[in-house]
Amino acid sequence: MRFLTAFASFFQQRDLVLETCQMLIDDLSDTTLLDLRIEKASREMNAVAAVTKKHIAQNAETEQDQEEYDQKHHALVQQYEKLQQQFTKLQQERAARINRMDTLHHFLExxxxxxQVLDSFDEELWRAxxxxxxxxxxxxxxxQFLDGTEIQG
Structure with a gap:
């Protein structure tokens, strides 16, 4: 019963909710900047990997001070791991945006x-x-509805 009351209150703002959801979906669907950041991180990772590979090959071909080699190698590995963490975080952020967009799209539908009038509990509506x-x-x-609206029931 409380859900029906809360939903009726929420539903009074239906047009505003639909418009707001569509704006959120439009905003979430534009991942251009995020995609550029992911691409940049990928290029930087590839560059560090190439330098690391060259560094290892150089060590195999010519005699070097192993302590200096190890320090440089360690620094390159740390740099790569930091970039990899950033890359993973960006990919997760992109996936979360798309997941949120899909959820809101289902909510909108x-x-x-x-x-207009809901007279009985609808489990599918509840989940959606x-x-x-x-x-x-x-x-x-x-x-709390998926669009962020909170209503006391």
Missing amino acids: TISAVP TIEKVTVFHDRKMIF
Whole structure:
């Protein structure tokens, strides 16, 4: 029952919610800058890998002070690992954006298809629209919808 009340309150703002969701989806779908950062990180990793490979080959071909070699090799490995961490973080950020975009797109489709009056609990609607529900000790409930809207139920 509380979900129905919260949803009815939420649904009064349907047009605004639909417009806001579409704007969020449009914003999330533009990964151009993120893609450029991923590409740059990849190029930098490849450059460090090439320098490391050359450094190893040079050590195999000519006699060198091994302590100096080890220090430079260690520095190159650290540089590569740092770049790899940045690259992985950027890829995860991109995947999270796309996942959020897909979730909001499903949310938008679901909200668009809901009838004006909801008279019974709909489990599919619940799963497609509710991010979380916070229940307090005094039985007050806060419903957080996927678009971020919070409504007390």
